[in-house]
Amino acid sequence: MTERSAGLPSQTEVIELLSGDFARAGYDIEEVVIDAAARPPRITVVADGDDGLDLDTIADLSRTASAALDSVDDRAAPYVLEVTSPGVDRPLSTEKHYRRARGRKVELTLSDGTQLTGRLGETDGGTVRLVVREGRQPTFTVREIPLDGIAKAVVQVEFSPPNPRELELVGQSGKGD
Numbered sequence: 001m002t003e004r005s006a007g008l009p010s011q012t013e014v015i016e017l018l019s020g021d022f023a024r025a026g027y028d029i030e031e032v033v034i035d036a037a038a039r040p041p042r043i044t045v046v047a048d049g050d051d052g053l054d055l056d057t058i059a060d061l062s063r064t065a066s067a068a069l070d071s072v073d074d075r076a077a078p079y080v081l082e083v084t085s086p087g088v089d090r091p092l093s094t095e096k097h098y099r100r101a102r103g104r105k106v107e108l109t110l111s112d113g114t115q116l117t118g119r120l121g122e123t124d125g126g127t128v129r130l131v132v133r134e135g136r137q138p139t140f141t142v143r144e145i146p147l148d149g150i151a152k153a154v155v156q157v158e159f160s161p162p163n164p165r166e167l168e169l170v171g172q173s174g175k176g177d
Contacts, residue, residue, distance in 0.1 A: 008034055008041055008079055009069065017072065021064050022047055027057075028096075030086055041079040043069075046086055050100055053085040092153040098123040101155055103172045105162070106130075108145070109152040118143070119162060121170040131169040138163055 009017070014032045022029055027049040035042040045065055047053060053061075062083040069081065092098050092106070101120050108116045108130065121129030121142060128150075130143045140163070 008036055008043065009072070010034070014043060014045065014069070017068050018045065018065050021068060022061060025057075025061065025064070026050070027053070027061065038080075042082060043079055044082045044084060046084055048086050048100060052100070058083050058085065088155050088157055090155075092155070095123055095126065095147060098128050098147065098153070103162075103167065103170050105156040105158050107154050107156055108150050110145070111149050111151050113151075116143070116145075117156065119166045119170050123147075129170070131166050133166075138165065140165055140169055142169055 011032045011034055014034070015029055019029050027047045029045060030048050031044075031046040033042075033044040033046070035044070045061075047058075047061055049057075062081065065083055066081055090097075092101055098120060102122065103120065105117065105119050108118075110116065116130060116132060118130040118132040121131055123129075126147050127144050128147060130145055131140050132143055133139070134141050
């Protein structure tokens with residue numbers, strides 16, 4: 001986080017100013033939150049990319065955002081600039097979100113109210129492949145689910161490594177994929 005001397009640009013101004021630099025670095029701006037009531041006021045830029053965000057990338061994007069905002073700085077109010085990644089509890093809502101969460105364990109609520117927990121596989125043409133564990137034995141099946149049939153999807157936090165067969169079915173070896 002970097003405290004800066006400047007006024008608060010609008011959400012639209014921040015997106016217009018930063019989206020080109022972020023896109024060139026391989027990242028999308030998912031959301032910009034302007035909190036003028038915080039002391040000091042806060043601008044939060046939520047970014048994501050196909051390979052996620054690590055701390056070094058967040059630091060680089062923060063410097064880029066700060067420099068870009070400084071270049072149009074003609075105001076005098078201090079604020080805090082924060083660049084962050086989407087939280088693990090962010091619902092998956094676009095095909096891009098599903099693609100980026102490939103290999104992660106998710107809980108889905110389908111449009112008919114059915115709930116499924118499984119590992120995300122490939123997302124293509126409005127359909128996601130979900131590796132689901134069947135029965136007590138580690139038997140896995142792959143289900144194809146239309147994205148428009150999913151009412152809610154949330155990534156689940158895991159504390160143990162996934163079953164190698166699950167990773168194989170989602171097209172990952174578990175060796176850094």
